[in-house]
Ligand SMILES: Nc1ncnc2c1ncn2[C@@H]1O[C@H](COP(=O)(O)OP(=O)(O)OP(=O)(O)O)[C@@H](O)[C@H]1O
Ligand SMILES: Nc1ncnc2c1ncn2[C@@H]1O[C@H](COP(=O)(O)OP(=O)(O)OP(=O)(O)O)[C@@H](O)[C@H]1O
């Protein structure tokens with residue numbers, strides 16, 4: 001197989017049934033993750049990032065249903081796997097997850113170290129002492145002293161539990177590690193150290209990472225390519241540098257305005273006014289249209305297709321050809337708030 | 339008068355040795371000094387930011403302020419009343435006036451309650467208003483945090499995203515109209531745009547209702563934006579305090595300096611260089627008496643591991659750092 005793609009997902013959609021109707025949390029999302037890359041996903045709260053990941057890993061809650069035309073991992077069609085087969089053959093061993101609920105994901109009645117040791121021994125035939133050595137190494141990577149293996153989760157701080165889950169995700173050298181908001185509880189120094197060590201380890205075993213975070217600085221630092229989600233869809237994908245330096249989608253332009261920075265302390269952040277789409281029921285047109293300062297008549301009626309605007313750069317916006325004008329106007333506060 | 343005052347507050351946890359350790363190593367009980375001799379004060383309309391290393395005692399401090407965890411020593415004074423000496427009815431009252439927003443939104447929301455039940459639980463338990471009014475207040479508060487009742491009223495926590503859960507936690511604290519909000523990483527899962535909206539809501543409410551806030555965050559850019567004063571902690575000790583502007587623009591303590599220089603910038607061409615501090619993330623197990631940052635500090639000398647300067651609260655506006663080598667550090671820098 002000469003393919004450089006580790007994971008390819010085509011047309012993945014997820015609906016949750018609720019008393020108010022079906023929530024279309026993810027619609028028609030396609031993306032690839034290459035070998036040996038960090039693929040970042042960003043987008044506002046509730047736009048479907050965790051749902052996308054949970055659907056991929058067959059971890060959706062009972063009221064969720066997912067469909068996809070194809071999902072291949074390392075050249076294998078995993079979409080046709082049964083849930084049991086997927087969990088046995090793929091989960092943890094070949095794709096691991098640091099869930100967004102990492103602080104609450106350890107079993108409260110077992111010692112933290114034992115939980116990682118057992119996770120290793122469940123998938124690998126290694127002795128307990130070999131597994132223990134591995135866990136000591138992994139704890140060191142995330143800045144936890146080896147003696148902490150003996151602690152129970154309630155004796156850990158929030159960030160310590162999160163770090164333990166990061167250690168767990170590295171345990172079996174999976175080809176793909178999915179991290180959903182892995183640094184919410186980590187101060188910048190610890191975060192820097194852990195991200196650096198994760199990068200080193202990843203380079204050693206040449207695995208890929210899907211990194212989901214709302215922290216734009218972290219995603220900029222870590223990612224090779226980034227996709228921006230809005231209302232359950234990917235609206236723009238590009239290399240990290242292109243996305244930051246030549247964004248196309250109005251939503252990306254708006255996000256860029258709102259990046260806070262401590263170097264300019266009192267600068268006012270320009271937020272994107274309006275509320276996220278309800279995602280319930282049929283919607284026509286572009287989902288960002290109600291909040292978009294650049295929308296025209298087509299936008300409300302026709303769903304924009306993905307256009308290629310550069311090498312590895314796609315955007316779903318009718319007005320992608322007017323990007324120079326859009327970029328210029330987007331940096332002014334009056335464009336968004338009048 | 340300060341609304342809240344912590345005088346010399348410490349919280350220790352005992353690490354009892356397991357059977358094996360006792361037999362093999364004659365293991366003694368060791369002590370984790372999670373919070374050590376902290377002094378701080380919060381005025382009635384002030385937002386105090388707290389930042390520091392993961393595991394440095396921020397959540398433990400918050401729990402003590404909210405009256406959920408007794409200090410091992412020292413006193414927590416709320417309106418000059420020692421929280422540790424409150425009667426149970428006073429303590430109930432305290433827990434209404436002081437509302438905590440918990441760090442982990444996956445742990446803190448009752449999974450069997452709907453969003454509307456979670457947010458109305460407090461007002462209902464205390465009969466703050468009539469049923470109709472409670473519903474109105476709850477709906478207004480949910481809308482304020484970006485969770486319109488039409489869509490979220492009947493949802494259960496497992497049907498929410500991480501950031502939506504966090505906002506339910508914020509709504510249930512604010513709906514109580516507290517005097518002091520103790521917010522432990524309340525917006526850590528929210529993107530900048532929604533965050534800006536909620537920060538505005540917090541600022542607006544604190545103006546309207548005059549409430550105070552302790553705001554814990556590792557995100558210094560948020561703290562720069564919202565806090566009046568900033569307290570920096572390291573391994574259980576308060577190492578620096580001052581106006582948020584002074585601390586961020588002119589950090590004094592070597593730990594604060596390292597922390598601020600490590601803030602990532604939103605630019606993919608910039609990679610952070612590893613900070614200039616040595617050693618590893620540590621833990622306050624049977625720590626030496628001096629400054630706990632000493633073993634990682636590039637400026638430390640012998641005296642640092644022997645003496646620690648406590649910050650004092652009597653001059654709340656002053657910019658102070660708990661480091662007795664400040665002069666040498668400054669002269670080295672120039
Ligand atoms: N089990 C469920 N039932 C109904 N709706 C759900 C369920 N789980 C999630 N949702 C809804 O689906 C949408 C997407 O949720 P998801 O958790 O994927 O968001 P997210 O992008 O990860 O957000 P965050 O950044 O806040 O974690 C949200 O509007 C959420 O309310
Ligand atoms: N119940 C407990 N038993 C033993 N140790 C504890 C207990 N609770 C907290 N600790 C320890 O106290 C220290 C401080 O924990 P705390 O949760 O206050 O940290 P934090 O500053 O909130 O960290 P984070 O930013 O990671 O959430 C940690 O070393 C932790 O392991």
Ligand SMILES: [Mg+2]
Pocket residue numbers: 049050051100180499500501
């Ligand atoms: Mg999520």
Ligand SMILES: [Mg+2]
Pocket residue numbers: 157158159396397398441522
């Ligand atoms: Mg904490």
